[in-house]
Amino acid sequence: MATLQWSEELALDLPRMDETHQEFVQLLQAVQAADDAGLPAAWQALVEHTAEHFAQEDRWMQATQFAAGNCHSLQHQAVLNIMREGGAQGDLRVLRTMAEELTVWFPQHTDSMDAALAAHLRRVGFDPATGVVHQPAALPAEPIHGCGGACSSGEAEAEREAEAAPA
Template sequence: MPRLEWSDRLALGLDAMDETHQEFVELLAAVEAADDAALLPAWQALVAHTQEHFDREDAWMRATGFAPNNCHSMQHAVVLQVMREGLLARAEDRLAAVRHMAQELAPWFVQHAQTMDAALALHLRSVDFDPACGTVRLPQALPAAPVTGCGSAACSPA
């Protein structure tokens, strides 16, 4: 399977999000290219980045009208938990488990970025959210009720 590479198809037009996503793609490529000795440190770096990445997006969602248990944040929690499990596998299974997870992360990330994150980027632009300082410049555009889905029209609310 070819490695995931950053491309315009992953860019969402929100610099803070695009930069974080590009870092994710680069760290995932480092995991995929790692030999056995470098694999676990590369995976740990990816897990640490992903924790910060998801925490930041989750904070943006909370600041702009998403319910705490929205499906986008829940997907973040599940994926991060699975990634952490790679580090907890039995020693003899750990490298294979991490390599398999890395292979599965690439197509998941493309789908996630092009659906849930694209909807979030659109939502953030619609309320004129400044990710650098966490300011909503169009508070009148915030949703009247908390968003429980992912923010996409294709995502039905829970």
């Protein structure tokens, strides 16, 4: 079974996000290292952390003009629902399989959706500790609906279409 290790490749240069991600990796490692007797409690700790982790990022998105139904938030909801349902089944094999899948999913999610969110938060001068946006003029005019690295409000697409249109 592959074990996810924290590395600088997962760091996004946003300290609060990086700390939360390190905690996620540590809890996932604890799940993978748990014996059968300790697995349900380790899984529950991971689920509880993940619920707050995702809620925290969702609050940051809402504070900085992400649409409520953006792909990032929807992925959070889907992954958390699967984690909760898997834990409710009580099947240890299911939990171990899900933990292994999370070792694949998490770096991909971090490298795409979280990296785009971190860049957006830095661009608008968002302070995760206080919730203050220090550069409100940098907030997008329209809520962001994009997925992964496509964190745009549609303005970039509109500009490209306008440039491509015949004069």
